[in-house]
Amino acid sequence: MTNAIDIQNVTRSFGSVKALDDVSFVVPPHSIIGLLGRNGAGKTTIMSIIAGQDRPSEGRIEVLGHTPFEHAATLSQIIYVRDNQRYPDDYKLHHVLRIAPDFAPNWSSELAAELVERLRIPAKTPLKKLSRGQLSAIAIVLGLASRASITLLDEPYLGLDVTARALFHEVLIRDYAEHPRTIVLSTHLIEESASLLDRVVILDKGRVVVDGDAEQARDEAYILSGNTDAVAKLLAGRTVLERKSVGALTSVTAAGPIDEVLRDRAVANGVQVARPSLQELVSAYGADESGFPETKEAE
Numbered sequence: 494m495t496n497a498i499d500i501q502n503v504t505r506s507f508g509s510v511k512a513l514d515d516v517s518f519v520v521p522p523h524s525i526i527g528l529l530g531r532n533g534a535g536k537t538t539i540m541s542i543i544a545g546q547d548r549p550s551e552g553r554i555e556v557l558g559h560t561p562f563e564h565a566a567t568l569s570q571i572i573y574v575r576d577n578q579r580y581p582d583d584y585k586l587h588h589v590l591r592i593a594p595d596f597a598p599n600w601s602s603e604l605a606a607e608l609v610e611r612l613r614i615p616a617k618t619p620l621k622k623l624s625r626g627q628l629s630a631i632a633i634v635l636g637l638a639s640r641a642s643i644t645l646l647d648e649p650y651l652g653l654d655v656t657a658r659a660l661f662h663e664v665l666i667r668d669y670a671e672h673p674r675t676i677v678l679s680t681h682l683i684e685e686s687a688s689l690l691d692r693v694v695i696l697d698k699g700r701v702v703v704d705g706d707a708e709q710a711r712d713e714a715y716i717l718s719g720n721t722d723a724v725a726k727l728l729a730g731r732t733v734l735e736r737k738s739v740g741a742l743t744s745v746t747a748a749g750p751i752d753e754v755l756r757d758r759a760v761a762n763g764v765q766v767a768r769p770s771l772q773e774l775v776s777a778y779g780a781d782e783s784g785f786p787e788t789k790e791a792e
């Protein structure tokens with residue numbers, strides 16, 4: 494089966510800023526992919542390009558086999574909900590629910606009604622008076638009830654309370670199982686979302702630093718913790734991503750995967766070896782220490 498999204502060597506420049514720098518990755522159909530990375534990493538920029546709302550400065554993008562920009566048939570299969578969605582001043586909930594099906598051929602009124610009720614979205618308040626979390630809740634209604642083949646959710650959690658976030662996860666998993674589609678989710682709440690994700694793409698400074706299966710991606714780094722000197726000796730010549738020290742103890746995240754020789758040496762030297770969580774992996778690849786090999790000589 495062809496990929497739902499195919500991005501090859503995409504660069505997007507804004508003046509001298511390269512928001513995306515030679516980005517390539519593919520998204521298989523019927524998968525949930527996490528687009529992760531620090532503020533300014535390029536997540537919204539790539540989502541806008543996938544949604545056909547922006548074009549790459551260089552490179553190629555295909556969504557459902559077509560370049561999305563100005564391709565009406567493809568655009569009708571994409572829903573893109575972002576954190577700063579604007580509505581006309583006099584709009585209330587019913588205005589949004591009335592026009593949404595015009596843009597979403599697979600719109601489910603039942604699912605929309607369920608979400609409106611369970612997310613407790615007020616019907617009579619003008620949208621411009623809603624709280625940050627209530628606006629996010631509307632974005633979630635649009636994102637999920639559209640049942641679009643390509644569903645792009647950019648920071649859907651902003652301001653949402655813990656009950657609403659759990660409800661969003663529950664409904665997303667249930668509805669995705671019944672109506673499989675391709676979902677791209679960008680979020681900073683990584684631990685909370687990790688169980689949803691089949692694949693992850695981690696961006697840093699506009700470049701892809703990790704791309705793969707969500708579980709296997711955790712092998713892209715390893716954490717060594719123990720005596721500072723012992724850790725430094727073990728890591729000589731290896732690429733350190735992030736380092737934390739307290740007194741004589743150091744915890745270092747290094748680019749992986751770890752080899753058996755190093756693992757055995759770590760154990761022999763009383764240094765603990767751990768696999769990073771997805772959140773630790775994103776944090777490490779976004780740390781400014783990234784990419785410098787240790788120079789200290791191994792004994």
Ligand SMILES: Nc1ncnc2c1ncn2[C@@H]1O[C@H](COP(=O)(O)OP(=O)(O)OP(=O)(O)O)[C@@H](O)[C@H]1O
Pocket residue numbers: 507510511512530531532533534535536537538539
């Ligand atoms: N229209 C624009 N003009 C100039 N610079 C821009 C423009 N849009 C984005 N950028 C810059 O491109 C980079 C990537 O921005 P982007 O919004 O894609 O990041 P992000 O990963 O979505 O960040 P966040 O997690 O904070 O939402 C940033 O440095 C941003 O300042």
